[in-house]
Each structure stands twice: as structure tokens, then as C-alpha cells.
Amino acid sequence: MRYSLRQNVAAEPVIAGWYGWSYLLPPQVLARFAHNRFTRIVESYLDNPQVHATAVRQRRMHGGPWIHAHEHHDAIRDWYRETAPRRERLDELFExxxxxxxxxxxxxxxxxxxxxxxxxxxxxxxxxxxxxxxxxxxxxxxxxxxxxxASEYYDESWQQVRLRPITEDAREFALTTPMLEYTPDQLLIDVPLNSPLLDTIFRGNLTADELDELAARLGLHGERAGRFRAYFEPAPEPAGPPAGDDVLEYAGHACVFARYEGTTFLVDPVLSYAGYPGGAPGRFTFADLPDRIDHLLITHNHQDHMLFETLLRIRHRVGRVLVPRSSNASLVDPGLGGILRRLGFRDVVEVDDLETLPCGSAEVVALPFLGEHGDLRIRSKTGWLLRFGERSVLFAADSTNIAPTMYAKVAEVIGPVDTVFIGMESTGAAASWIYGPLYGEPLDRRTDQSRRLNGSNFPQAREIVETLEPGSVYVYAMGLEPWMGIVMAIDYDESHPAIVDSDLLVQHVRDKGGTAERLHLRRTLPI
Incomplete structure (x- = not known):
């Protein structure tokens, strides 16, 4: 019998004890987050855990600097003391x-x-x-x-993976809580995130002996090895050749799978889990991916578009990764290509504005991306235009149409677009929510609130539609799916500006005879 990882087991990346995402991998950026955010969160918690316990129960506090595992005071205190030498090294770099x-x-x-x-x-x-x-x-x-x-400040021994079962779609916010073994069904494994052993875990189809050998190579013995083996189940029988029809498959948030004449694409991968009761019916999960993803496309370096947790799980399936070029090498804009290479991806191509690449049966064009980055000098962002024969699809992500003349000039180069995916989180978080630890000095509240991480509002999105003349428009990247709560903190109701703005855009396109929808959970769409 052969065994594969159960579909409901998450493998959460850990860097220096925290949920791993792209701004924690470069050592210079990690040093800023450790000193300016994480140390303050832990010391606040150790001083008064009840404040954190109260805050995480209030929806308006969601996404704030609170530890969610507030009932595990002793474990967090002990971990904080034991990791003091690690913080000293990071503090040296910070200073x-x-x-x-x-x-x-x-x-x-x-x-x-x-x-x-x-x-x-x-x-x-x-x-x-x-x-x-x-x-x-x-x-x-x-x-x-x-x-x-290459310096001593980048230490792969600080990297781990935490395995744990997922029991429902909703995920608790993870960016402000130390990633420890809080319950008996959780297992922290000391393994660099670029380790081929992770590919072995996720590829599965292991014999019992191979599974035992894998546990030993991961340094797991006795009870911990048994806990590791319990995360696996008999591998399903091969399903046979995958379907080869051309398709666009919305998988949630900003993640879209496409197949055209046998070439496969995955944009901004963030996927949900399966194998537990009560989940949203028909949702797109890891099990729905083909064995091979020829081209992985990432629009920008925010955690809801470049989620390490998903990237690690699909790495063994991926051929080439396309990312926007970064020219700054600054704290706020570390090189996206370098991050992915150190995450274990070997074929990473950095693409510049309006550069065109042949990708199997299709063509990919990188389009300019304005806004949504707090007015900081951040180059590593792009919209992806995919040309499938005579048809074209634009993944504009959270691009904010603050300069409508830009899309007019882009349209002169690329022509009309058949299908547009556009993010309309028109009232995003304040810039400091992501970038605060990287500032030389904090922004005053008025300035911070004025520089929000906004997607396009209705007038801005309408201008894109009228300029590019698509027949189909899909609003996405709204954080509506419950599994996005692990990295996002959005609480929508019908009066929220993002819902109002996206409703107006959908109605506007339909009034003009086009197809429009605000996407949620999963949707199969024609190319």
C-alpha cells in the first residue's frame, strides 16, 4: 500500500517562529519585522495576556497586533526566552x-x-x-x-514547517501569533523551506518503508514519528489522463487556473483544503490541480497573492515561475525572484513592463500596475495579460486606476481585451498594516490613513472597462473566501464600499450588454 498526505493537513511555513511569508525571508526585512512588530507583540502579550484575549474576540480588532493563542501563556513565554539569541542576531542587523x-x-x-x-x-x-x-x-x-x-543573518535553521489538520474552511489570522505546537495534533518540523524533503511529503505515493525513512530524515522519532505518519492516508488510485479542455477556473480570491491547448497556468496561488465535513461545496482545492503546472504567475508581493503555504505545497508540480521585475533591492521592495529561488523554485523569470513571453500555446504580457502599495517605491508588481490564440484575458489584481491615461496608452499597445479580472477592495488597510515595521519613523495617523492599500473603486474600474472594452468582467481578489482569514482581516457587509463599488461595476457592464460577476468560492468560465 502507498500513502499520501491527507487532504485536510496544512503545512504552515514558519520563519523565526512566525507564520512565514515573503517579507520574512530576506534577513534585512525580517530584522525590521522582528524588532518593530513581533517583539512588541510578544512583550505586550506577556505583560497582559488578557488584553489580547479580549481583543481577538472583537471583530473590529481583527488583524491587529494580538496573539490569538492567548491561552498558551507559558509556552509562548518559554519560547520567547529560548529564542533570545536569535533575536540578538537580528537586533544586531536592525541596529x-x-x-x-x-x-x-x-x-x-x-x-x-x-x-x-x-x-x-x-x-x-x-x-x-x-x-x-x-x-x-x-x-x-x-x-x-x-x-x-549569503551572510550569517540568513539562517535556514530558523525555518520550520508546522503540520496540522484543518477542520473547516475558515482560517484564523496567523500573522501575529508565534507558530508553536499548541495542541497534540500539531507537529513542528525543523526543515528549511527549500528542502526537497517537502516535495517528497507533498508528492506522496510513498510505501510504508519510504514513509518511515522520510520521518527519520526529518529528524522525527518515537511519538513524533508516529504523529507524522498519522497525517498520511492510503493514496487514491491514479485518476487517469486529466481532462484537456480549454478552461478558466476561478479558485478563490485572486487565484485562477487556466488551461489552453494543453498548456497550464496558475495565477496568484492561494488554495483551500479538502477532506473535512461542512466545507463549501464544490470549492477548488489542491486535489483539483493537474500534476503539472507549466507556468506560475505572481502579480505582486503581498501575502494574499504570494502565499508560501500554497507555494510550498505545489512546488514539485511547477515548471516556470513568472514574476515582476524588482529594481530597488530596498527594505520595502526586496527582490521577488530571489525570494522564490530561496524558496526552492529553480526556473524563475523576472518580467518588465510590456515585455512579452511565449508560454507554450499562449503568450504572456506584463502590464503596468499602479497603486495599492502605500505610495512607496515598489517596482515588483504587474498585471498579467494572457493571450490564448485570438482571445485575451487580463489579471489586473489590485491595480488601482489612479492614472486613467495609463490604461489608454496601454490599450494603444495591446489592443482590446476580451476578459478582465479586477480587484475592487476599494477601501484597503492603511499602508502601515504591511509596511509599518519597515518605515524609518512611524507615519502620523492622518498620513497613514490617506495612503491606504486600495484596489480600484467604481469610477476607476469603470474607466478600465471602457478603455479596454472587454466583453466579460470579473471582480475578484476581495478576500471573500473564508480561508483567506489566515492572512487578511476584512469584514464585509452590504454597505461596505468595496461591495457597493463592485455591485455598481457589475451592473454597469451588464447594462452595456456584457457579462459581469463578483466571483466567490469557485467558478468555471469560458476562455
């Missing part, structure tokens, strides 16, 4: 960055910067480049990212 930003660079106002390299703190020496902006007065810097990954 070096602070000195460069707040003490060394501000003293330069146009004179030669050569002597800065002699002043660099040890963690940054030989790992950054300094330069002036175009005003020739404001000094700035960039990380030489491969050297940061």
Missing part, C-alpha cells in the same frame, strides 16, 4: 540598518560618499551600495541582496 539610515546617511548633503563605506556597521559592510537621488542631496542605499542571503 546596523538604523545607524545607516538615521546617523550616517543624513550627514551627507551632496559631497562624495566614498567615506561612507568606511563607516558602515559590520553587518552591512560590503553588502550595500550608497548613492544620491536625483536631487544630488538626499543619500540613499540599496542592499546587494545575494550577499545578504
Amino acid at each position: 546596523a540598518i538604523r545607524q545607516l539610515e538615521e546617523e550616517i546617511l543624513p550627514r551627507r548633503r551632496g559631497e562624495c560618499l566614498d567615506d561612507v563605506y568606511q563607516e558602515l556597521p559590520r553587518p552591512l559592510a560590503g553588502r550595500v551600495e550608497v548613492f544620491y537621488g536625483r536631487d544630488n542631496r538626499t543619500a540613499d542605499y540599496r542592499f546587494i541582496e545575494p550577499l545578504m542571503y
Whole structure:
């Protein structure tokens, strides 16, 4: 008999004790999050766990700096003490960055910067480049990212995976709670996220002996090995050749699967689990994916579009990954290609604006993406236009049409588009919700609230539709699916601006004779 991982077992990535996502992998960014966010959350919790227990029960507090495992005070306290040496190393890197930003660079106002390299703190020496902006007065810097990954501050021993069964669609917010073994059905495994052993777990179809050998190679013995084996079940019989029809399959949030003339695509993969009672009927899960995903496309570096938990589980199926080019190598815009390569993906291609790539039977074009990033200098974002023969589909993600003339100019290059997917979370979180730990100093509340992570509102989305002239328009990436709660904190009702705006767009397109829908859970669509 052969065994595969049960469909309801999640493998949650862990970096330095926290739910792993892309801004925690580069060591310089992790250092900022550890010092400016995580340490403050844990110390607040240890000082008064009841405050956290009260906060997580209030819907308006969802997504805030609260620990959800508030009943496990002793376990969190012990973990925090045991990991103090790890924080000391990250604090050393944090302090070096602070000195460069707040003490060394501000003293330069146009004179030669050569002597800065002699002043660099040890963690940054030989790992950054300094330069002036175009005003020739404001000094700035960039990380030489491969050297940061090669430093002692990038430590794969800080990486783990936590296995645990999922019992319902809804997922509890994970970004502010240490990832420990809180219950007997959870198992933390010390394994780098790029380890081929994870591919072996997710590929499955293991004999009993192979399963035992895998447990041993993961350092699991005795009761822990038994717990690991319990996550597996008899592998199903092969289903035979997969269906080959051309299809667009909405899988939830911003995730869409496409197959055209045998070539497969997956955009912004975030998938739900199966194998438990009471889930949404017919939802698209990992089990619905084909054995091979030829092209994986990621629009931008936010956790609801580039979810490590899904990426790790499908890595062994993926051929090539297409990502937007990043040219900044800054704290707020670390290289997306470098992150994915260190996550274990081997064929990663960075694509620039309006660059066209042949992808099997189709063609992919990267389109400019404005907004939704708090007015920060972030380059690693793109909309993907897929050309399936004479038909074209645009995945605009959370692109905010703040400059309508841009889409008009893009349309002059690419022509009309048949189908548009557009995100309309028109009132997003304040910019500091993601980027706050990376700021040199906190934004005042008024400024922070003005720089929200918004998708397009109705007038902006209507302008896109009228410019590109699609026959079909689908509103997506709204965080409506219950499993998105692990990384998002959205509470919609009928009066929420995003619901009002998307309803208006759907009605507008239908009034003009087109097809329009706000997508939810799963939808099979024609190419």
C-alpha cells in the first residue's frame, strides 16, 4: 500500500517562529519585522495576556497586533526566552540598518560618499551600495541582496514547517501569533523551506518503508514519528489522463487556473483544503490541480497573492515561475525572484513592463500596475495579460486606476481585451498594516490613513472597462473566501464600499450588454 498526505493537513511555513511569508525571508526585512512588530507583540502579550484575549474576540480588532493563542501563556513565554539569541542576531542587523539610515546617511548633503563605506556597521559592510537621488542631496542605499542571503543573518535553521489538520474552511489570522505546537495534533518540523524533503511529503505515493525513512530524515522519532505518519492516508488510485479542455477556473480570491491547448497556468496561488465535513461545496482545492503546472504567475508581493503555504505545497508540480521585475533591492521592495529561488523554485523569470513571453500555446504580457502599495517605491508588481490564440484575458489584481491615461496608452499597445479580472477592495488597510515595521519613523495617523492599500473603486474600474472594452468582467481578489482569514482581516457587509463599488461595476457592464460577476468560492468560465 502507498500513502499520501491527507487532504485536510496544512503545512504552515514558519520563519523565526512566525507564520512565514515573503517579507520574512530576506534577513534585512525580517530584522525590521522582528524588532518593530513581533517583539512588541510578544512583550505586550506577556505583560497582559488578557488584553489580547479580549481583543481577538472583537471583530473590529481583527488583524491587529494580538496573539490569538492567548491561552498558551507559558509556552509562548518559554519560547520567547529560548529564542533570545536569535533575536540578538537580528537586533544586531536592525541596529546596523538604523545607524545607516538615521546617523550616517543624513550627514551627507551632496559631497562624495566614498567615506561612507568606511563607516558602515559590520553587518552591512560590503553588502550595500550608497548613492544620491536625483536631487544630488538626499543619500540613499540599496542592499546587494545575494550577499545578504549569503551572510550569517540568513539562517535556514530558523525555518520550520508546522503540520496540522484543518477542520473547516475558515482560517484564523496567523500573522501575529508565534507558530508553536499548541495542541497534540500539531507537529513542528525543523526543515528549511527549500528542502526537497517537502516535495517528497507533498508528492506522496510513498510505501510504508519510504514513509518511515522520510520521518527519520526529518529528524522525527518515537511519538513524533508516529504523529507524522498519522497525517498520511492510503493514496487514491491514479485518476487517469486529466481532462484537456480549454478552461478558466476561478479558485478563490485572486487565484485562477487556466488551461489552453494543453498548456497550464496558475495565477496568484492561494488554495483551500479538502477532506473535512461542512466545507463549501464544490470549492477548488489542491486535489483539483493537474500534476503539472507549466507556468506560475505572481502579480505582486503581498501575502494574499504570494502565499508560501500554497507555494510550498505545489512546488514539485511547477515548471516556470513568472514574476515582476524588482529594481530597488530596498527594505520595502526586496527582490521577488530571489525570494522564490530561496524558496526552492529553480526556473524563475523576472518580467518588465510590456515585455512579452511565449508560454507554450499562449503568450504572456506584463502590464503596468499602479497603486495599492502605500505610495512607496515598489517596482515588483504587474498585471498579467494572457493571450490564448485570438482571445485575451487580463489579471489586473489590485491595480488601482489612479492614472486613467495609463490604461489608454496601454490599450494603444495591446489592443482590446476580451476578459478582465479586477480587484475592487476599494477601501484597503492603511499602508502601515504591511509596511509599518519597515518605515524609518512611524507615519502620523492622518498620513497613514490617506495612503491606504486600495484596489480600484467604481469610477476607476469603470474607466478600465471602457478603455479596454472587454466583453466579460470579473471582480475578484476581495478576500471573500473564508480561508483567506489566515492572512487578511476584512469584514464585509452590504454597505461596505468595496461591495457597493463592485455591485455598481457589475451592473454597469451588464447594462452595456456584457457579462459581469463578483466571483466567490469557485467558478468555471469560458476562455
